[in-house]
Amino acid sequence: MPKVLVTGGAGYIGSHTVRLLLSQGYDVTVVDDLSHGYRHNVPPERLNAMNICHTAALAELMRQTRPAAVVHFAAFIAVGESMREPERYFANNVGGSLSLLTAMVQAGIRHIVFSSTAAVYGNPHATPILETFPIQPVNPYGESKVMVETLLRWFDAIHHLTSVSLRYFNAAGADPSGALGEQHEPETHLIPLLFRAIMTGKPITIFGNDYNTPDGTCIRDYIHVNDLAQAHILALEHLMSGGATSQFNVGTGTGHTVMEVVRAVEEVTGKKVPYTIGARREGDSDALVAASGKLRQSLKWEPRFPNLRAIVEHAWGFAKKHY
Numbered sequence: 001m002p003k004v005l006v007t008g009g010a011g012y013i014g015s016h017t018v019r020l021l022l023s024q025g026y027d028v029t030v031v032d033d034l035s036h037g038y039r040h041n042v043p044p045e046r047l048n049a050m051n052i053c054h055t056a057a058l059a060e061l062m063r064q065t066r067p068a069a070v071v072h073f074a075a076f077i078a079v080g081e082s083m084r085e086p087e088r089y090f091a092n093n094v095g096g097s098l099s100l101l102t103a104m105v106q107a108g109i110r111h112i113v114f115s116s117t118a119a120v121y122g123n124p125h126a127t128p129i130l131e132t133f134p135i136q137p138v139n140p141y142g143e144s145k146v147m148v149e150t151l152l153r154w155f156d157a158i159h160h161l162t163s164v165s166l167r168y169f170n171a172a173g174a175d176p177s178g179a180l181g182e183q184h185e186p187e188t189h190l191i192p193l194l195f196r197a198i199m200t201g202k203p204i205t206i207f208g209n210d211y212n213t214p215d216g217t218c219i220r221d222y223i224h225v226n227d228l229a230q231a232h233i234l235a236l237e238h239l240m241s242g243g244a245t246s247q248f249n250v251g252t253g254t255g256h257t258v259m260e261v262v263r264a265v266e267e268v269t270g271k272k273v274p275y276t277i278g279a280r281r282e283g284d285s286d287a288l289v290a291a292s293g294k295l296r297q298s299l300k301w302e303p304r305f306p307n308l309r310a311i312v313e314h315a316w317g318f319a320k321k322h323y
């Protein structure tokens, strides 16, 4: 089976993808500096604790392992932090990606699947969001992903390095085995924060209930992390069989309000979520839902866990043991 190099494979989405790749017979090498990932998320013999900014070391690892393709998750991911420290986000997300692409060219590796984000669309004029909507990020995190998509266009034009940029919506859930799950520090994602509120009794603040949605709370598109992982494998197959550079939204196409997620968490856990309603968060849109037709048609992707209930059940399976 093909060899694949995964950057950021010790993090949340990366570790689920590594597990799925291994279960489908791929030979996986992980590069992660463990700045936000966990050693225990990856089989020890697969892990190289290395920063992707070290171009020469990366190129040497690629020459030794000869991967057919790279899956690139390694990045800083907190939108709010990127508004306070943009330099760190551009250095790590853009500088790190440029280093990785440079190493790939030096080692002759020709394909990459890149973790992009719905944040590249900023606050779009309509929803569901098509890949052809204007690219207009509203924070340095989203801008850093746009800049990498731009690098990828030029590396294809000049070095014939083909890529798939997957623009994820809200990754959520956990491996059904309970062995892997979401453990960001700091945590900014809704479902783990709802679990924390239940466990600590400290109310979570819901940012606004006067949006133009059925219950006034924001609508987002929650996608199960294993369905997201499978999209990477289909993207790899597309590139390795000669497919062209492309960009795809990865979401289910169905949105849920924050209050729907609160209710799902209460049903699954059997506990009340303590919460307060706070002010709107600057820059939040009413609804962000993916148009996922391009991914479904071109890569034959179908979510196995499209229901919010399954996403919350799997997330809870992990959280109750690990938080």
Ligand SMILES: NC(=O)c1ccc[n+]([C@@H]2O[C@H](COP(=O)([O-])OP(=O)(O)OC[C@H]3O[C@@H](n4cnc5c(N)ncnc54)[C@H](O)[C@@H]3O)[C@@H](O)[C@H]2O)c1
Pocket: 007, 008, 009, 010, 011, 012, 013, 014, 031, 032, 033, 034, 035, 036, 037, 038, 050, 051, 052, 053, 072, 073, 074, 075, 076, 077, 092, 096, 115, 116, 117, 118, 167, 168, 169, 170, 171, 172, 184
């Ligand atoms: N979680 C989401 O909902 C979401 C949504 C859209 C896009 N994304 C993107 O998906 C990717 C993975 O997100 P995640 O939620 O798994 O985050 P995560 O923080 O759990 O994983 C990122 C991993 O990259 C590693 N890393 C960071 N900088 C590195 C560097 N310079 N060298 C080596 N390793 C480095 C970290 O240690 C961590 O293990 C990111 O690129 C993120 O921008 C995530």
